[in-house]
Amino acid sequence: MSLIHRLTSQSAQFDAELRTLLAYEASEDESIEHACAQILHRIQHEGDTALLDYTQRFDRLTVEQASALEIPKAELLAALESLPADQRKALEQAAERVRRYHEHQRSETWTYTEPDGTVLGQQVTPLDRVGLYVPGGKAAYPSSVLMNAIPAKVAGVPELIMVTPTPDGVRNPIVLAAAALGGVDRVFTIGGAQAVGALAYGTDTIPAVDKIVGPGNAYVAAAKRRVFGVVGIDMIAGPSEILIISDGSAPADWVAMDLFSQAEHDELAQAILLCPDADFLDQVEAAIERLLPTMPRADIIRRSLSGRGALIHVRDLDEACKISNHIAPEHLEVSTRNAQDLLSKIRHAGAIFLGPYSSESLGDYCAGPNHVLPTARTARFSSPLGVYDFQKRSSIIQVSESGAQTLGPIAATLAQGEGLYAHAASAQFRLNQS
């Protein structure tokens, strides 16, 4: 098995090879679907009783009453106080930068008035209550808590409810510290499909929310899909991806390590490099070979790179942009001289990192933009998580008496054409008799 695939866009087989490389189908597991349906049904109809039952069964956490599932705010603050100074400072600096960036995303209510006095516009309001799912165990990333909580708070969401499983009662202090910093209002130690159900339907203890965001395992993802419509959900993420467009000007070691930083997430993560300079591709391959043994997560990286990674020789940077637009990567690094010049050629990507100093890892933690990004080519039609995901809009229509005289006949004509006579009459009733 090779270290990493080597492809060239000049090959007659390139299109087929690229298709094979990108192929990824999220498997639907019937047993997970079935279990989730049952869990959600019980939570909806039995509330706290079912929630306590599942929490005992799956997390081996037994409490006398459901209210004991809540972590008091004082404990969140204590977790923050107890962090090592450098970690706390890093978390605070990241939170501050993320907040500052997201302030730019806030939408505001707008209206305009027409000459006849008719007012049209859009009222922008935050969601009332949002649920934030935070995985337990190894996938518990404090940075994810910040990236999900801060946009909700910047949007003005008054109540942000976090749920996170604590198997055997073990709590993760960095995650609780991040919750305190991110402005989370309440935290409950529940997880899995039962936590998603509790947030969607509400129980005596867990308040029903309007939207659920945050990553989770296959059960959480399946449960989120099922409650969609009852509440809003964020996207269901696939494996993480990076695509690097390079002109060979940055050190090969930097590029290799950036590929690693994606590959180390899990073996299905995808790291691809496009470069018109074949020698540079050789240098990167050599760097991969040299640096890989030094990595604590070398096994995962090796499996990811050999399975789904590729170094691709392209004709030129224009072709690189075209291939990138086809792939619509979650993370795109444009590691070239004058990277800015290529920006206008990039149509689809979750986040665009310009220039050699913009490593994806800086964006993952603290540059400011969100690290929750569209995967699996969905950047063609969707966007990073943002403040806009926690605001919604209502059209405002205030027709003046004079405006009703202008609009009435138009509406009546069109309504009659569609056979909707009450619509027509409703418009005609507003016409002044003269």
Added chain:
Amino acid sequence: MSLIHRLTSQSAQFDAELRTLLAYEASEDESIEHACAQILHRIQHEGDTALLDYTQRFDRLTVEQASALEIPKAELLAALESLPADQRKALEQAAERVRRYHEHQRSETWTYTEPDGTVLGQQVTPLDRVGLYVPGGKAAYPSSVLMNAIPAKVAGVPELIMVTPTPDGVRNPIVLAAAALGGVDRVFTIGGAQAVGALAYGTDTIPAVDKIVGPGNAYVAAAKRRVFGVVGIDMIAGPSEILIISDGSAPADWVAMDLFSQAEHDELAQAILLCPDADFLDQVEAAIERLLPTMPRADIIRRSLSGRGALIHVRDLDEACKISNHIAPEHLEVSTRNAQDLLSKIRHAGAIFLGPYSSESLGDYCAGPNHVLPTARTARFSSPLGVYDFQKRSSIIQVSESGAQTLGPIAATLAQGEGLYAHAASAQFRLNQS
């Protein structure tokens, strides 16, 4: 069976009665799910062959080759030319007003530069290609073509592909005229799950799109749910709803007719009136009784009102706003003196119609705002269809050399805390050795 339910918020049973009134569960039909899965599978793997087969079978439309499924642009323009003058003028005026309103919704790319030269921002781009589903037969509403097509075009979508079934080859000239006015680029006479599949996966004849919007029957809805992820989709709409908050100041006939204009859509449509004036509720009930026999769609209206409609006596307008926020209606008419004063109390509604002259029917056709609105309480977390549904965002991150020195240590500290060592190394590689 009563003409329409009468409730009062002062009743001890009110909460339960309201819950019963609002209860609506979209049924999942196993046979539809199964049929859709099969249709989508065949379209994905057999392309045009399967498409021609299904079109022949379901629409009794036989063509020699798939290219004959396309309606040439000249025919769209001819349809527009052939409209009666008043209908054409009404359609043009509506299109112009809808376009003008939606221009206000366009988002623009933004960036900001930090003191160390780091640039952060968000690039806003239109989707490349969008599919618009337009139902055939009676539910073929030209106004819906405009409401879906215009925001896509205002967003800058270069290719807008419309599909619409033409059973027995019968084409609807008003729908084709609306397509011409709305700026639709190509039209194909296909429908059902097979049309959704063709748009999602592409065939030799039908280009694959990035997002599919527009209403459809249960098969279309099920197919859209299934292809979500491969492409984006708009919301799946439930039955239409109106809620009117009245202080009794508008004519009872106007209010009754506005309730009819919702009820005439279908028997599951919901029309509710909240008013603190019991006498006015009596007047509206009398108006309903008097006006109903004059309506061409009286049967549908009667079934809708008696099944899902209600006149609700409330304590005051404040309570009316609270109940309205709970219901989060698709359409909300605030038919009061100084309606503007209540606006700040309205948190959730698809569209808010202020004042007695703002009948929903004016908004449905020509006021300007979109008539594709969130139903079934989803206005708590979602918005009217808009230009923002046809644009997406990519984060821009251009870290300067100096910025990398500030951000690197923060990212490295947090990455190490999460056990992601390649992330840490990738940030550290950018630190200047000094």
